[in-house]
Amino acid sequence: xxxxxxxxxxxxxxxxxxxxxxxxxxxxxxxxxxxxxxxxxxxxxxxxxxxxxxxxxxxxxxxxxxxxxxxxxxxxxxxxxxxxxxxxxxxxxxxxxxxxxxxxxxxxxxxxxxxxxxxxxxxxxxxxxxxxxxxxxxxxxxxxxxxxxxxxxxxxxxxxxxxxxxxxxxxxxxxxxxxxxxxxxxxxxxxxxxxxxxxxxxxxxxxxxxxxxxxxxxxxxxxxxxxxxxxxxxxxxxxxxxxxxxxxxxxxxxxxxxxxxxxxxxxxxxxxxxxxxxxxxxxxxxxxxxxxxxxxxxxxxxxxxxxxxxxxxxxxxxxxxxxxxxxxxxxxxxxxxxxxxxxxxxxxxxxxxxxxxxxxxxxxxxxxxxxxxxxxxxxxxxxxxxxxxxxxxxxxxxxxxxxxxxxxxxxxxxxxxxxxxxxxxxxxxxxxxxxxxxxxxxxxxxxxxxxxxxxxxxxxxxxxxxxxxxxxxxxxxxxx
Numbered sequence: 001x002x003x004x005x006x007x008x009x010x011x012x013x014x015x016x017x018x019x020x021x022x023x024x025x026x027x028x029x030x031x032x033x034x035x036x037x038x039x040x041x042x043x044x045x046x047x048x049x050x051x052x053x054x055x056x057x058x059x060x061x062x063x064x065x066x067x068x069x070x071x072x073x074x075x076x077x078x079x080x081x082x083x084x085x086x087x088x089x090x091x092x093x094x095x096x097x098x099x100x101x102x103x104x105x106x107x108x109x110x111x112x113x114x115x116x117x118x119x120x121x122x123x124x125x126x127x128x129x130x131x132x133x134x135x136x137x138x139x140x141x142x143x144x145x146x147x148x149x150x151x152x153x154x155x156x157x158x159x160x161x162x163x164x165x166x167x168x169x170x171x172x173x174x175x176x177x178x179x180x181x182x183x184x185x186x187x188x189x190x191x192x193x194x195x196x197x198x199x200x201x202x203x204x205x206x207x208x209x210x211x212x213x214x215x216x217x218x219x220x221x222x223x224x225x226x227x228x229x230x231x232x233x234x235x236x237x238x239x240x241x242x243x244x245x246x247x248x249x250x251x252x253x254x255x256x257x258x259x260x261x262x263x264x265x266x267x268x269x270x271x272x273x274x275x276x277x278x279x280x281x282x283x284x285x286x287x288x289x290x291x292x293x294x295x296x297x298x299x300x301x302x303x304x305x306x307x308x309x310x311x312x313x314x315x316x317x318x319x320x321x322x323x324x325x326x327x328x329x330x331x332x333x334x335x336x337x338x339x340x341x342x343x344x345x346x347x348x349x350x351x352x353x354x355x356x357x358x359x360x361x362x363x364x365x366x367x368x369x370x371x372x373x374x375x376x377x378x379x380x381x382x383x384x385x386x387x388x389x390x391x392x393x394x395x396x397x398x399x400x401x402x403x404x405x406x407x408x409x410x411x412x413x414x415x416x417x418x419x420x421x422x423x424x425x426x427x428x429x430x431x432x433x434x435x436x437x438x439x440x441x442x443x444x445x446x447x448x449x450x451x452x453x454x455x456x457x458x459x460x461x462x463x464x465x466x467x468x469x470x471x472x473x474x475x476x477x478x479x480x
Contacts (some may be wrong), residue, residue: 006076007112008286009138011051011311012102015120016062016089020352020363021282021345024336025314028364033121034071037286041079044072044120048081050127051116058194059112062120063098066090069241070372088238090231090246096260097202100217100228101244103210108122114141115213117206118259121291125276133174133273137207140175145269146216147175147207148262149264150200152274156190159204159281159346163227163270178268181258200272204279204411206257212267227252238476240447276416283329284345301332310342320426326344334367334377372475373398374451383457389442392417392452397445399473406460406467408436410444415452418445441471 019032026032033043041049049055064072069088076083089098099117106113113137116134137147150163166179181202185193193199217225227248234245253260262268277359278289290298292314297308301315306323309416313330320332327342340348355363368377373396377406377472379387392398392415410419411433419426419434420443428434436442438460446452 004326007110007114009056009114009116009134010058010106010110010210011060012099012106012115012117013044013047013050013060013062014095014098014117015062015068015119016092016098017119017121019121020349022280022286023348023352024333024338024362025331026317027362027366029067030035030071030366030370031121032246032280033119034068037280038123039176040291042075043123043280045075045081046124047077047118047120047122047268048076048083049079050124050130051118052079052081054131054441056114056131062101063102065090065092065264066243071370073240085242087244088239089249090244091250093249093252094252094256096221096255096257097224097228097249099206099208099213099257100225100252101249103208103213103217104228104232105203105242107210107214111211112140112209115206115208115209119204119279119332121280122203122205123276123278123280125289126274129273129275133271134207136172136174136273137271139172140169140271141207141209142268143169143172143211143465144209144267145175145266146209146213146262146267147168147269148178148273149203150206150270150272151277152272153190153194153199153201155185155196157201158184158190160189161278162190162193162199163202163266164198165200165270165272171268174273175269177269178262178270181263192473195462200270202258203277207271216261216265216267221253221260223253224252224255224260225279248409281311282345283331283340283348284342286293287329287342310328320390336362370397374446376456377453384461384463385457386463388456388458390456392444392446392454392456394446394449394451397474399475400441400443400471401467402439402471403440403460403467404439404469405462406458407438408442409457409459410434410436411455411457413453413455415446415450416448417452417454418447419443 015033018028019026022032037043059082063368066088136238140147151451162182164180167174236243278285278332280286287298292298293433296310298312302319303313303315304321308322309326312326316333320330329345330342331338352363368375374391375395376388376390379389412428412430422440
C-alpha cells in the first residue's frame with residue numbers, strides 16, 4: 001500500500017454514468033463501464049486493476065447507484081478485488097457530492113489520506129506513464145494542491161473541455177497552477193488552443209488531499225458538504241454495501257466538481273501527461289483506440305466485409321455483412337441495430353432520447369436482463385404467454401413470491417434446481433419440470449456448483465412484471 005508523509009492513497013472510482021452515446025450496447029441498466037469494450041475485462045474492472053495490481057494503493061472505494069450494485073460487486077469479485085467499500089448514491093447529484101461523500105468516508109479512518117478520483121469508464125493504455133503522473137500529482141497534493149490531470153491534446157477535439165496551464169511548480173516537472181478552465185470549444189478555438197501549446201484536455205481525473213478538499217468544500221460549497229456529511233453520518237450497511245441516506249443526499253445541489261470547486265479554489269493545479277487516455281465517449285472514439293485491419297476496419301463477432309473501409313462493425317448475436325461502405329458504425333445486439341456515420345456518432349444519444357420519449361424499453365434494458373441471482377432473457381411472447389430463459393448462478397436464489405394472474409412451467413435444461421412450491425420442496429435435474437399454478441407461493445434456488453439454466457413458460461390473463469407479491473428476498477429488492 002502506497003503511503004506518503006501525508007497519508008495513504010485511496011482510489012475512488014466513480015461509476016454513475018449511463019453511457020448513452022454507446023447505445024445499443026450500453027444501456028442504463030447495464031452501462032458502458034460494465035461492458036468489456038476493449039479487452040476481456042470490463043472498463044470498471046480495468047480501472048480497478050489499474051490501482052490494484054501494483055499493490056501501491058489502498059483498496060478502491062466505489063461510488064455507484066443502487067441498480068448496479070450487485071453487478072459491480074460481482075465484477076470486482078471475479079478479479080479478486082476486495083473494495084474498501086461500495087457506496088450507493090441514492091439519487092444522481094453529479095460528481096461533486098459523490099467525491100465529497102467519498103472524502104468523508106475516507107476521512108473517518110484517515111483524515112490525512114489522499115484521494116485518487118477515477119471515472120470507471122476511461123481507457124488508459126500506458127500504465128507506467130499513468131503511474132508516473134499519479135506520483136507527480138500526489139507530490140503536488142502533498143504541497144497542498146487540488147490536482148487534476150490534463151491530457152496533451154493530439155488533435156483539435158471539440159468534445160472535451162480544456163485547461164490552460166499557469167505557472168509551473170518549482171522542482172515538479174509536469175505540474176502547474178491552473179490559469180483557466182474552458183468549456184468545449186468550437187473547431188477554430190480548439191485549433192488555436194493546440195497552436196499555443198498552453199492547453200490540455202480536461203480528463204476528469206483528480207488527486208485530492210482529503211483534509212484540504214473538505215476545508216475548501218466547507219468554504220466554497222457549505223450547503224453541499226453539509227448535505228453530504230448528514231448523508232454519510234446516517235448511512236447504513238446493506239449486505240456488503242454502504243447505503244448513503246437518501247433524504248440528506250437529495251438536499252445537495254447537483255453540480256460537477258469542476259464547477260463546484262476547481263474553478264473557484266486558488267489551490268487548483270494540473271499535471272499534464274500522455275498515457276494513452278480515452279474517455280470512450282462515442283463509437284467513433286472506440287474505433288479510434290481499437291486495433292484496425294489494413295482497410296481501417298474494426299470487426300468484432302460474426303462479421304463479413306467486402307470493399308469496406310474505416311468502419312466499426314460489432315456483432316453480438318447475428319451475422320453482419322456489408323459491401324462497399326465507408327466510415328460507418330454498425331453495432332448489432334439481440335434487440336437493436338445501430339447504423340451511423342462516423343462523423344455523427346455523438347448523435348446516438350438523441351436516438352436514446354427518442355426511445356425514452358416513445359416509452360420504449362430498449363434505452364434502459366437489454367434483451368438479457370441481469371439480476372443479482374443471474375439473468376433472464378425473453379425467447380417468445382404472445383397475447384397470453386411468454387417464454388424466458390432463466391440462468392441462476394451457483395448458490396443463489398430468487399425471491400419467495402406469488403402471482404395473481406399467471407401460472408408458470410419450469411423446465412430444467414442444465415444444472416440442478418431446488419423448487420419451493422407451497423409447502424412442498426422438490427429437487428429437479430436436467431430434463432425435469434414442474435408447474436406453478438396461479439396463486440401458489442414459490443421460489444427457485446440453485447444448490448449446485450454450475451449455472452442453473454431453465455426455460456420458463458408463463459401463461460395467463462396478465463403477464464406484467466408488477467404481478468408479483470414478494471414474501472422474502474435475500475437481496476432486499478423491490479423488483480424481481
